[in-house]
Amino acid sequence: MAQPIIDIQSITKRFGDLTVLDNLSFQVQPGEKLALIGPSGSGKTTILRILMTLETLTSGHILIEGEQLWHMEKGGELVDADEAHLHKMREKIGMVFQHFNLFPHKTVLENITLAPRLTLGVPAREAEQRAMELLDMVGLADKKDDKPASLSGGQKQRVAIARALALEPKIMLFDEVTSALDPELVDEVLSVMRQLGEETDMTMLLVTHEMGFARDFADRVLFFDHGHIIESGPPEQIFTNPEEERTQSFLRKVLSAGKRKAEKQAAVL
Amino acid sequence: MEWDWQFVIESLPTLWQGVVVTIQATALGSVLALTVGLFLAIMCRSPNWFISQCSKWFIEFVRGTPLLVQLYFLFYILPDVGILLSPLVAGVIGLGLHYGTYTAEVYRAGIDNIPKGQWEAAKAVNLTKSQTWKEIIIPQAIPPMIPALANYIIAMFKETPLLSAITVLELMNQARSLSNFHYRYLEPMTMVGVFFLLISIPSVIFLRRLEQRYARPHH
Incomplete structure (x- = not known):
């Protein structure tokens, strides 16, 4: 197999006495679409936040394209990464967040062009052109001058x-990106993600509660519980034939909850 | 005791000189207070323990001592260690530092009100620390703080008579020297009061407007 784009080597994350990730290891291949599922508090969001460098590691190592994310070499020794190293790795x-976190004081277009201009030094005109292509792709070209509050x-x-x-990352992290949406708005976001999955060879990690989407979209599913990977495999296997009792009971719960929700909606309609 | 209009008219040029100095001191003091406050607020958030603790103690120290005492130190005691300041410069530094510790608190609260998600989004799009402050945090934090900052500037304005204690020839000092010279306190002191009212009342109305305008900027 090729060099993994993400290589997580026995990482542990503690918040005080609480161990959120417990000596966890897994690898992601370039272009792979990985779905992370599991009960809340199982540590799946924390993994994305550590990869985005929003959360520090307690111990362990992460390699991105063979390069240390949270560490760097200094005088032949591996030391904690400094801000310059993290900046380069980022x-x-x-990352796309559950609560969007758009910049409310900037227009839609400025939200997209800001970082390419400042961090990559892309000229304003070029950044705007690229932003318009992206807005076309997500179907919002007509909203370019609006403020996020009106969307x-x-x-x-x-x-x-x-x-x-707009920053053309090799790895995209999606953290429960539809969880804060009204049910009727979920599909428009998922269809953009589906399109991305088909048209690009970006590596994508998503934490999601949309089991149907995870099943269609992912190449591989990891089931988490209490900071451990309980089971991993292709979606057909995890969703139709899970080996572990914990995976089975989790899926029973979310699938029946999903059914109830769908029935309720159907009843309303 | 009778009101003497003739004396009022004769006093006007002298009082006017004082008005100009009072306005100068307020304007310069405000600029300093707004700048010092912002830097103190940012320093209080520094990951460097030494910097954040020093700024916090500086704020407590300045707030815990009277402005008048600070002015005396700046003007009468600093020359003993070789630092000579003109009265107005000492006065502006005193006002700016003193009120800077209050505006720092306003900035702190305003910055704390920025949701954590904004910092995280800035990091996720790989902005540097200074780009994050300049592009994301400060532009969002400032508008809601404007009424509170303006409030401190009005308060500072009303405290400028304290500068007369360090020989700044602002309005109060001019009025006092007129009074002492002519043995008439009624007209000069009344005019000082009237002047402060004339500025304060429109300022308060202006402040109400600011509050309405900036109460909820993005909603």
């Missing part, structure tokens, strides 16, 4: 996806 990684949740999330894509 170029490879983009629906689904529109905000599509702008947030465009903002992350």
Whole structure:
């Protein structure tokens, strides 16, 4: 197999006495679409946050394209990464958040062009052109001069996806990107992600509660519980034939909850 | 005791000189207070323990001592260690540092009000620390703080008579020397009061407007 784009080597994350990730290791191949599922508090979001350098590691190592993320070499020894190293490594990684986190004082277009101009030094005209292509792709070209506050949740999330894509990361992290949306707005965001998955060879990690989407979209599914990977495999296997009792009971719960929700909606309609 | 219009008219040029100095001191003091406050607020958040602790103690120290005492130190005691300041410069530094510790608190609260997600989004799009402050945090934090900052500037303006204690020839000092010279306190002191009212009342109305305008900027 080729060199993994992400190589997580026995990482542990503690918040005080609470161990969120417990000596966890896994690898992601370039271009792979990975879905991380599991009950809340199982540590799956924390992995994305550590990869985006929003959260520090307690111990362990992460390699991105063979290069240390949280460490660097200094005088032949591996030391904690400094801000310059983290800045360089972040170029490879983009993230879309559950609560969008758009910049409310900037227009849609400025939200997308800001970082390419400042961090990559792309000239303003070029950055705008690229931003318009991305807005076209997510179907929001007509909103370019609007402020985020005037957009629906689904529109905000599509702008947030465009903002992350503008930096052309090799790895995209999607952290429960549809969890804060009204049910009728979920599909417009998922279809943008589906399109991305088909048209690009970006590596994508998503934490999601949309089991149906995870099943269609992912090449591989990791099931987490209490900071451990309980089971991993292709979606057909995890969703139809899970080996572990914990995976089975989790899927029973979310699938029946999903069914109830769908029935309720159907009843309303 | 009778109101003497003739004396009022004769006093006007002298009082006017004082008005100009009072306005100068307020304007310069405000600029200093707004700048010092911002830097103190940012320094208080420094990951460097020494810097953040020093700024916090500086704020406590300056707030815990009277402005008048600070002015005396700046003007009468610093020359003993070789630092000679003109009265107005000493006065502006005193006002700026003193009120800077109050505006620092306003900035702190305003910065704390920026959701954590904004810092995280800035990091996720790989902005540097200074780009994050300049492009994301400060532009969002400032508008809601404007009424509170303006409030401190008005308060500072009303405290400028304290500068007369360090021989700044601002309005109060001019009025006092007129009074002492002519043995008439009624007209000069009344005019000082009227002047402060004339500025304060429109300022308060202006402040109400600011509050309405900036209460909720993005909603």
